Amino acid sequence: MREIRAEADARDPDSAEKLAERFPAKLLERFGPVVAGYIAINDELDPAPLLARLKDMGAVIALPRIEADGAMTFRIHGTSDKLVSGPFNLQQPSSTAVPVQPSLVLAPLLAFDSRGTRLGYGKGHYDRAMADIRKDGRCFYVGLAHAAQQVDAVPSERHDIPLDWVETPDNSVPLFLARAARQEQN
Numbered sequence: 001m002r003e004i005r006a007e008a009d010a011r012d013p014d015s016a017e018k019l020a021e022r023f024p025a026k027l028l029e030r031f032g033p034v035v036a037g038y039i040a041i042n043d044e045l046d047p048a049p050l051l052a053r054l055k056d057m058g059a060v061i062a063l064p065r066i067e068a069d070g071a072m073t074f075r076i077h078g079t080s081d082k083l084v085s086g087p088f089n090l091q092q093p094s095s096t097a098v099p100v101q102p103s104l105v106l107a108p109l110l111a112f113d114s115r116g117t118r119l120g121y122g123k124g125h126y127d128r129a130m131a132d133i134r135k136d137g138r139c140f141y142v143g144l145a146h147a148a149q150q151v152d153a154v155p156s157e158r159h160d161i162p163l164d165w166v167e168t169p170d171n172s173v174p175l176f177l178a179r180a181a182r183q184e185q186n
Contacts, residue, residue: 008146020063036102
């Protein structure tokens with residue numbers, strides 16, 4: 001999946017800008033204003049142009065931070081705020097940045113399927129963070145990916161939190177609708 005993602009990224013060098021242009025404003029209107037993004041690593045789909053657009057539309061932008069206990073939190077990040085080195089050589093907000101509970105979370109991924117199962121890096125940070133956020137309120141969970149990253153099935157475990165939506169530079173994949181239809185059938 002890393003190779004597929006790298007190839008998709010190389011084929012479409014303008015993918016981040018395309019994603020930002022076509023991202024549905026209705027998602028921010030309905031699930032904003034606090035949006036958690038991420039800093040892209042390797043060939044992840046870069047959310048920076050999208051985060052800039054959402055901020056211009058009134059969003060409060062937060063980024064993930066891996067805390068000393070291994071939990072992932074989200075902290076407000078302004079464009080002039082400095083990032084610090086964190087675990088796994090990630091850039092993240094400092095411990096003094098204000099923690100927030102996002103209502104819209106944008107997540108990187110290696111693969112996803114039509115059930116909303118997301119394959120990340122296997123550490124479970126997003127699953128645990130989403131479970132914690134949803135204990136206290138609602139949050140819409142959106143994966144950012146290339147269309148080529150969709151597969152027939154991603155293995156899942158009991159603790160995996162499914163994505164509600166995937167946004168690609170080419171299309172929107174509203175996964176929560178498919179889950180609701182399957183639940184009605186059962």
